[in-house]
Amino acid sequence: MNIAIVGAGLMGRLLALSLLRNEQLRGEQLRQKQSQSVTITLFDKDNKLAHQSAAYAAAGLLTPLGESLHCSPNIVSMGFESLGLWPTLLDSLHEHTFFQQTGAIMVSHEQDKGDYQRFVRHLKNNYPEQVSYSLNRAELLELEPEIGRSFNHALYLPQEGQLGNRRLLVALRKQLAKESPHASTGNRLNWLSECQVVGIDVGEHRSKVTYLQGSEKHSQSFDLVIDCRGTGATNNNSNSACAPLADLRSVRGELFQLFAPEVNISRPVRLMHPRYQLYIAPKGKGFYVVGATEIESDDDSPMTVRSAMELLSAAYSVHPGFAEANIRQHVSQCRPAFSDNQPKITVQDTLIQVNGLFRHGFLIAPVVLKQTLAVIENSINNTETALPYADLFS
Numbered sequence: 001m002n003i004a005i006v007g008a009g010l011m012g013r014l015l016a017l018s019l020l021r022n023e024q025l026r027g028e029q030l031r032q033k034q035s036q037s038v039t040i041t042l043f044d045k046d047n048k049l050a051h052q053s054a055a056y057a058a059a060g061l062l063t064p065l066g067e068s069l070h071c072s073p074n075i076v077s078m079g080f081e082s083l084g085l086w087p088t089l090l091d092s093l094h095e096h097t098f099f100q101q102t103g104a105i106m107v108s109h110e111q112d113k114g115d116y117q118r119f120v121r122h123l124k125n126n127y128p129e130q131v132s133y134s135l136n137r138a139e140l141l142e143l144e145p146e147i148g149r150s151f152n153h154a155l156y157l158p159q160e161g162q163l164g165n166r167r168l169l170v171a172l173r174k175q176l177a178k179e180s181p182h183a184s185t186g187n188r189l190n191w192l193s194e195c196q197v198v199g200i201d202v203g204e205h206r207s208k209v210t211y212l213q214g215s216e217k218h219s220q221s222f223d224l225v226i227d228c229r230g231t232g233a234t235n236n237n238s239n240s241a242c243a244p245l246a247d248l249r250s251v252r253g254e255l256f257q258l259f260a261p262e263v264n265i266s267r268p269v270r271l272m273h274p275r276y277q278l279y280i281a282p283k284g285k286g287f288y289v290v291g292a293t294e295i296e297s298d299d300d301s302p303m304t305v306r307s308a309m310e311l312l313s314a315a316y317s318v319h320p321g322f323a324e325a326n327i328r329q330h331v332s333q334c335r336p337a338f339s340d341n342q343p344k345i346t347v348q349d350t351l352i353q354v355n356g357l358f359r360h361g362f363l364i365a366p367v368v369l370k371q372t373l374a375v376i377e378n379s380i381n382n383t384e385t386a387l388p389y390a391d392l393f394s
Contacts, residue, residue, distance in 0.1 A: 001038045004209050004222040006197050007229035008044035009053035010165075010361055011354055013172040014089075014369045015226060016042050019376075020176070022185040037186035041220065042176075043211060044193045045232065050169045054230055057253060057333030059268075059281040059289040060165035060362050062086065063104050065130055065157045066270050066277070067363065069122050072342065076127070078364040083161060085366035090163070094178065095171035098164030098284060100267070105135075105144060106155040108272035109317065115272040120155060132157050146264050146319055162268050162281055165362055197232075200225055200351060207350045224379065226372075228354040230336040231298070248355060250298035250334035254307045255291030258315070260325035263288065271318055278314045288325070290315045294359065303330045335359055343368060345375050352379060 003019060005012050019040050046052045064079025083101065090097050108116035123132055133139075133156040141148030143156060180189035192213065199210040207225040211218055227233055231250045265288070271278040281289040293307045308330065315322045337358040338344060345368075346353045354372050357364065 001224075002041070002220075002222045003038060004041045004043065004207075004220070004225045006043045006200070006209065006225065006227045007232065008042050008046065008048070008191070008193075009050060009228070009230060010055035010169070010365055011228040011357070011368065011372075012042060012044075013050075013169065013176065014365065015228065015354075015372060016040055016176055016189060017172060017179070018369065018373055020179050020182045020185070020187045020189055022182070022187060037181070037188065039188050039190065041190045041192060041222070043195050043197050043209065044191060045196050045229075046193065048173055048191065048193045050173075052333075053169075054253075054333050054335045054357075055165055055169060055361055057255060057331040058165045058362060059255065059279060059291055060163040060168070061104075061268055061279060061281060062101070062161040062163060062363055063157070063268060063270075064160070064363060065123060065127060065132070066104055066106065066160060066268075066279075067360065068127065069119055070277075071360065072340075073126070074342075075360055075364060078367045079360070080159070082364050082366040083159065085370070086161075086163065089366055090168075090171075093171045093175050095167070095174050097167045097171045099161070100163070101159070101161030102267050103156055103158040104160035104162075104268040104270060105140075105147060106157065106270045106272065107140075107147065107151045107153075107318070110152075112272050112274060115274070116153075116155075119272065123155075130157075131159065144265060144267070144269070146321070147269060150318060150320075160268065163362065164283060197229070200227060202349050202351045204349045222350070224350050224352070224376070226352045226354065226376065230355065230357075231334050233336070233353065233355055245353060245355060247338045249296075249337055249339070251337050251358065252293070252295040252297045252299060252332060252334050253291065253359065254293045254295075254303045254311070254330070254332045255289055256308075256311055256315075256327060257329040257331070258288045258290055258322065258325040259286050259328050260288055260322055261286035262324060263319050263321040265319065269318060271314055273310075273314060275310070278311065278318075280315060280318060287328070288315075288322075290322075292359075298334055300332055300334050303332050335361075345372055347375060347379055350379075352376060 064076045135154045196212045201208040338356040343356045
């Protein structure tokens with residue numbers, strides 16, 4: 001059986017590894033079809049480093065309550081479920097990946113206290129079952145001494161966490177190389193890097209992927225195609241009119257990577273800001289990720305002066321030690337989102353499309369993976385499945 005995965009970002013790599021391990025290819029009907037091992041072709045527009053993916057331009061925050069003011073309740077539920085799934089997934093990788101679940105802190109300056117109080121009421125009214133602690137200055141000083149110097153109050157969310165998004169992309173790349181062909185299944189991975197997919201023609205029994213590698217145009221047919229290109233899916237030139245992606249749009253996000261060895265913050269911090277929630281994510285050894293703007297635009301050009309000034313001045317207002325930080329990198333990338341900001345899994349004959357993870361990719365990825373694998377199995381076994389992802393969790 002031949003399976004294509006189009007897009008080698010976070011979801012593409014997770015799906016490729018799961019398929020190699022044969023986690024969802026089971027059932028008597030499938031075994032009858034699958035007389036031989038599975039060949040997986042991973043189409044990657046990048047060079048395996050994933051620097052062009054939305055997953056690279058992220059902070060890896062696993063903060064469902066921190067996001068709850070700006071997303072639907074089902075995203076929060078998926079986030080909490082994913083928090084329980086990430087450790088097992090990461091433990092299955094040979095390469096070390098940073099994972100932390102020591103909570104997150106919400107703070108605000110006095111002039112923005114109204115936004116902070118609105119968030120506190122939001123949690124109390126909508127998520128009373130979730131644990132949170134209001135801290136005074138003395139309590140904040142005890143929990144995060146260097147943050148307590150600048151703020152009189154804070155909200156501590158003890159269940160929140162984060163992971164090392166870039167380390168994870170590297171770990172998945174190395175794991176895919178290590179497990180192909182897979183020792184127990186015989187499944188093989190063919191990773192086509194620097195390869196631009198220009199069309200997917202969907203058929204009832206097989207789908208054809210047309211792609212450019214260098215200046216040459218090629219086509220291959222597959223028993224199943226899984227399209228998880230993110231914003232790249234808007235460029236699909238398929239003759240089959242993939243209507244579910246007509247609503248897909250790009251939302252620009254921007255962030256800094258800073259090296260600030262004199263700053264000692266141990267857990268993610270969110271600052272209530274008039275235009276967006278600034279986050280500071282400590283990644284260890286003096287490195288911090290600071291973001292993130294959210295702009296309705298498909299422009300992926302370098303960061304603007306306005307965004308840079310706002311992000312850096314806000315970080316400085318949280319901790320004056322960031323004034324002496326080294327700017328190691330600034331990144332801009334577009335994230336895929338539908339009009340309702342909900343992720344969706346859609347099925348059309350032999351094409352499965354997974355898209356619209358928006359700003360919640362790492363937050364909900366394990367749950368999206370689990371449900372996508374179920375859809376793949378149903379599709380292979382000729383079970384009709386074509387639900388928007390919101391419906392799967394309603």
